[in-house]
Amino acid sequence: MNERDWLILKTLYEKKNITKTAESLYVSQPSITKRIQQIEQEYGRTLVVRGTKGVQFTPEGEYLAKCADEMLERLYHIKDQVLNIGLEVSGTLRLGVSNYITRHKLPLLLKLFGERFPKVNYKVSTGWSRDVFNLAYNQEVHVGIVRGDYNWSGPKHLLFEEKLCVVSKEYVGLHELPFMPRIEYETDNLLKTTIDNWWTGTFSQPPLLGMEVDKADTCKEMVLNGLGYGILPSVLIENHDDLYLINLEDESGNPLVRRTWLLYREETLQSKAANEFVQFVRTIDFKNSL
Template sequence: MDDRDWRILQVLFEQKNITKTAQALFISQPALTARLRQIEAEFGVKIAYRTSKGVQFTPQGEYLAKCAAQTLFNLRQIKEQVMNLENKVAGTLRLGASSYFTMFMLPPLLKLFQRQYPDVEFKVTTTWSKDIHTLVYNQEVHVGFVSSDYDWQGQKLLLFEEPICIASMNKIDVRNLPNLPRINYQTDALIKNLIDKWWRERFSQPPTINMEVDRLVTCKEMVKNGLGYGIMPHLILNGIENLHKIYLTDKQGKSVQRKTWMIYHQEFLEMNLFKVFVNFVKKMNFTDILQIVCLTFVIQ
């Protein structure tokens, strides 16, 4: 079996459906069925049955499917180590990044890196910070960029901090905040807890939630159109004219900050490509990237 066969078993076990598996792997259903028959012939067992409720795996097939993830992981590590022996900066970097970091920082960062190392490719996964934390822990990605203070026992580097603020197109009195329409958005639990803690320290009544939206960028657009206020990191608000911002402070008067970290495993530094990338990020002046991003927002 080659890595393609293991990938077929992995995806089929996840999907439990021939059609969806074929679509996910960009192959035809007849080709997929043929490969499954070859795998069954190689091991001399029946792997799965097609039923009215989808694909049902046999005990032997389920064991092979569960082995697929580890086998693919081992194959990937072997390929990376072989590439590393050439002592050149080439190969594929697997990165995980929060949606927030991807929105602002990741594109210019990767552009600058690839400009110096054109033989490097990237495989990027964008999701919530808590999920990126898990991907790094399981070594499914080489490095993670998270926008929350998640507990991490491996290597971590603080990239930048930014204040969180109340944003509104109209001037507001903070003391009257519980009575004003607020726009909420989905975010990582740690960021939500940070904002909720600030609220509880100041108000005995809950906020008046006027809207529940899916993403931070949607909240920004609602605020921009005067539909309520939002509590969000200030970076996303750059370029909005006549916007009123009030920065959050804790009981000691210290600014409430959102921190963005790079996290990774120490052992990955044995790989030449990864070591070069980490050192590149460490030397990066994220203030310069922030200025580029801010300028882009103003131009737009």
């Protein structure tokens, strides 16, 4: 079995679905099915069966799937060690990055880093900050970039912080919010909890939900068109002087902020590519230069 086989087993065990596994690994469903069959032939055992609830693993298959994390980590470590033997910074840098940073910051960041270290390749995993945190915690990526204050025991570096604010096209008084249509959007649980706690500590009635959208960028566009107000991180609306803002504050009058962090482990720095990336990110003005 090679690295790809272990990754297929790991992902299929997590997703319990051939289609979702294929989408996650950017391969076709028949390719996944064929490779599973080849692995089964190699071991002479049935590893997975399809049922009404999706893919189910046999005891043999479950054992191999649980070995996948250890095997992949070992393979990644071997690659890093081999690539570090030479003087050049090269190899694959595995990054976990939150959705917003991926869309708005990461392309230019990798362009600038790539100009300095052109032989580094990238494997980028994106998602909600909680998902990225888990990738970094399980050492599936060298470095994670998350938005929010997660309980991380390893080294971390503050990239920037932003205020949370009520955003509207027309002036709205704070006392009017419960009676105005609010545009809700999908976000990670940490930010949602912060906003919900602020609301319940400020008002006695629930918000009037006028619309639900997929992400904060969409919410901003709806606000720009006067369809309601949103509660957004300030970084999304810094270039919109035509919008009205009310900064959220806690019970002591301190502004509520959302911080963006670079997370990694000390052993990560054994990889030259990861070490150079961490040092590079620490030297730039992440908020204003990207």
